[in-house]
Amino acid sequence: MKKHTNEKLKLAFQELYRKIILVSAIIAIGAIALVYFMVDPSLSAFKKDKPETEIVTIPTREDDFDKIENGIHLRTGFVEAPGMMETVQNCTNCHSSKLVIQNRMDEERWKSTIKWMQETQNLWDLGENEEVIINYLVTNYPPSKKGRREVLTDIEWYQLEE
Numbered sequence: 001m002k003k004h005t006n007e008k009l010k011l012a013f014q015e016l017y018r019k020i021i022l023v024s025a026i027i028a029i030g031a032i033a034l035v036y037f038m039v040d041p042s043l044s045a046f047k048k049d050k051p052e053t054e055i056v057t058i059p060t061r062e063d064d065f066d067k068i069e070n071g072i073h074l075r076t077g078f079v080e081a082p083g084m085m086e087t088v089q090n091c092t093n094c095h096s097s098k099l100v101i102q103n104r105m106d107e108e109r110w111k112s113t114i115k116w117m118q119e120t121q122n123l124w125d126l127g128e129n130e131e132v133i134i135n136y137l138v139t140n141y142p143p144s145k146k147g148r149r150e151v152l153t154d155i156e157w158y159q160l161e162e
């Protein structure tokens, strides 16, 4: 009878011992998971489809730098036509191409504007390119008639009375 009781006690201890081990193991695993979750809350290490690092290609002079799309030189906005590259190379160094594009002038006024820049703004001697550039500008950006209102005709003038 006594032996039987001892045996039972032993078994009970063994059972208890096993449970303690099991519970400690669960707590340990939980603790590790908790620490991991604090370090990496989005669990990104387990996600397969990590966003691929984007490869950014920087346009080089050879390909995109002077790219022309739909007849427009993308970098400057100039219309593709004979003389465009000369204009790009000589007229966009100091100011935006917009300043050139929005100033619609005739040949005479272009000549004097260029002369003015040469005399006061250190614009270099354009040599033969001057004619090429002026031709390009006058052809592709002619003085627009819509820019200013038309000359009024048929006006009945009246005298201001004092």
Ligand code: HEC
Residues within 6 Å of the ligand: 087, 090, 091, 092, 093, 094, 095, 099, 100, 103, 113, 114, 117, 121, 122, 123, 124, 126, 133
């Ligand atoms: C060395 C520098 C330089 C270069 C190169 C240059 N410019 Fe200019 N340009 C200037 C400066 C500075 C101004 C005055 C800008 C301002 O008023 O803000 C100017 C002004 C202008 C203006 C405005 C003039 C006005 O009456 O308001 C036009 C148009 C112009 N440039 C066209 C050209 C063209 C076309 C070329 C190429 C042949 C050219 N520029 C090249 C320096 C330059």
